[in-house]
Amino acid sequence: MANNATKREAVCTDSDEFSHDVKRTKSDQDKEREDEEGSYSENILAGFKTSKVLSDSAREKLMFIHGKIDDQDAVVVLEKTPFREEALAELFSSSSLRLEMKNDIYSSYRLQAPPHLNEIKTTVMHPATEKHVKRYQKQESFLVEETEEDYQSISLPYVEKHSLSLQWVYNILEKKAETERVVYEDPDPEVGFVLLPDLKWDQKQLDNLYLIAITRQRHIKSLRDLTPEHLPLLQNILQKGKDAILQRYKLPAAKLRVYLHYQPSYYHLHVHFTTLGYEAAGCSVERAHLLADVIQNLQSAPRYYRTRTLYFPLRADDGLLEQFRQAGRM
Ligand code: M7G
Numbered sequence: 001m002a003n004n005a006t007k008r009e010a011v012c013t014d015s016d017e018f019s020h021d022v023k024r025t026k027s028d029q030d031k032e033r034e035d036e037e038g039s040y041s042e043n044i045l046a047g048f049k050t051s052k053v054l055s056d057s058a059r060e061k062l063m064f065i066h067g068k069i070d071d072q073d074a075v076v077v078l079e080k081t082p083f084r085e086e087a088l089a090e091l092f093s094s095s096s097l098r099l100e101m102k103n104d105i106y107s108s109y110r111l112q113a114p115p116h117l118n119e120i121k122t123t124v125m126h127p128a129t130e131k132h133v134k135r136y137q138k139q140e141s142f143l144v145e146e147t148e149e150d151y152q153s154i155s156l157p158y159v160e161k162h163s164l165s166l167q168w169v170y171n172i173l174e175k176k177a178e179t180e181r182v183v184y185e186d187p188d189p190e191v192g193f194v195l196l197p198d199l200k201w202d203q204k205q206l207d208n209l210y211l212i213a214i215t216r217q218r219h220i221k222s223l224r225d226l227t228p229e230h231l232p233l234l235q236n237i238l239q240k241g242k243d244a245i246l247q248r249y250k251l252p253a254a255k256l257r258v259y260l261h262y263q264p265s266y267y268h269l270h271v272h273f274t275t276l277g278y279e280a281a282g283c284s285v286e287r288a289h290l291l292a293d294v295i296q297n298l299q300s301a302p303r304y305y306r307t308r309t310l311y312f313p314l315r316a317d318d319g320l321l322e323q324f325r326q327a328g329r330m
């Protein structure tokens with residue numbers, strides 16, 4: 001967790017193209033807030049027809065829903081956002097309380113907060129592919145052991161055919177989307193990258209800070225492609241990414257977890273930056289590789305990621321898992 005000194009409101013400066021605010025009316029106060037926090041957009045969810053709840057978590061206050069918008073498949077992610085210390089005074093003074101029960105010194109209430117203090121982070125994928133829908137369905141996972149040969153004969157051919165579109169990545173690199181959200185960019189074609197808030201972060205508090213650094217080089221698919229020739233790129237991302245986060249959010253490197261996923265969902269090299277105390281999905285040992293370790297491994301063994309057996313979890317319905325099964329590797 002970020003400590004109180006470092007906990008600052010990280011104001012969202014633009015609307016996320018995937019987050020569609022579902023409120024329709026605005027008061028003057030709302031308009032002022034809109035200037036500060038991003039613009040209202042058309043409510044594309046007004047006609048959303050729910051087909052199925054793909055998964056949910058009462059603990060994480062999170063729900064993934066499959067449905068249709070204009071007869072096209074869509075996936076909507078609803079997530080209640082964390083409390084913000086800065087907003088507490090207003091929350092207490094401006095809310096109404098409904099008593100549920102009172103007994104001795106104990107009482108419980110339903111607190112009805114002003115709408116702007118009770119927002120739901122909403123991510124919309126539309127039109128969604130079958131892969132998007134599958135991705136959010138609750139599934140059992142299996143740990144896969146991928147040797148160098150498995151990568152060449154099973155994973156690589158599969159990934160080359162079946163990966164999710166990288167259009168959103170190219171939109172960021174070509175300044176066609178999320179331009180105002182960029183925190184730092186290095187334009188160098190070899191070692192350059194764009195650092196910006198991850199789709200999953202609402203930028204309201206630092207406790208769950210989540211940024212991604214997307215490389216300008218377009219042909220590095222994943223960890224498996226990395227060789228010492230990429231060391232300047234990786235070192236640049238690590239150093240400048242940390243510096244930019246210190247400058248913008250006042251979070252020192254010692255409070256950050258900087259890592260790559262293997263397997264990733266999107267096969268264009270990118271690095272995840274989260275706060276150390278935030279247990280983001282995918283930060284566990286079977287999927288996350290610390291960037292600092294990756295750099296050292298490449299320094300000591302140039303073909304480390306080409307030759308090592310790598311382990312990662314795959315969900316039961318993942319096509320890649322089926323390929324491992326068919327090859328007798330599961
Ligand atoms: P990953 O390791 O390929 O897979 O990370 P994961 O999604 O299973 O973690 C891709 C990262 O990019 C994730 O953290 C996503 O939340 C993030 N991401 C995905 N999309 C489609 C976008 C987007 O359009 N904008 C931004 N800013 N981040 C995205």
